[in-house]
């Protein structure tokens with residue numbers, strides 16, 4: 001899958017393509033810069049599960065620019081989770097801070113959505129932290145709306161859970 005895109009506001013172009021092993025160092029650095037935590041083992045595992053060829057319904061795409069990797073998106077088709085018919089899930093998207101607001105995130109999401117369409121699903125979902133207004137603004141700008149699900153969680157160390 002290859003989608004070429006021109007930046008919305010000047011600068012050189014970039015190409016959205018499947019991740020390659022040689023991109024991993026840049027992805028690990030990008031994630032570490034944004035989250036403050038370097039997780040090389042995690043990213044090598046994600047590459048094995050989502051980046052290797054021949055994994056239908058799994059996508060790990062990068063926006064490759066002349067200077068390196070500007071961003072990435074990861075997702076997969078999940079079948080009948082939570083009783084829902086198969087749909088695409090985007091569970092990671094990140095654009096290098098210096099490359100933001102130039103259409104990279106939009107191009108990454110468009111490319112993974114195209115992959116989901118080709119995989120036969122008609123719905124895309126994601127989950128984000130309630131306070132993450134930036135990511136919410138981005139997904140809303142792409143037409144994503146609140147879904148008819150409620151996320152729940154349980155703190156397993158909380159007394160109520162331990163006593164149960």
Ligand SMILES: CC(C)(COP(=O)(O)OP(=O)(O)OC[C@H]1O[C@@H](n2cnc3c(N)ncnc32)[C@H](O)[C@@H]1OP(=O)(O)O)[C@@H](O)C(=O)NCCC(=O)NCCS
Pocket residue numbers: 034091092093094095096099100101102103104105106107134135137138139141
């Ligand atoms: C969210 C993110 C992917 C957007 O990437 P991007 O390349 O800057 O997005 P685009 O340039 O394609 O922007 C598309 C639209 O999103 C919205 N948007 C993007 N950044 C925004 C911001 N800082 N404030 C408000 N709206 C914003 C705008 O509507 C924008 O359209 P416009 O430029 O015409 O106004 C990027 O900011 C990012 O990586 N943030 C951190 C993500 C993160 O926390 N990841 C970890 C959890 S998965």
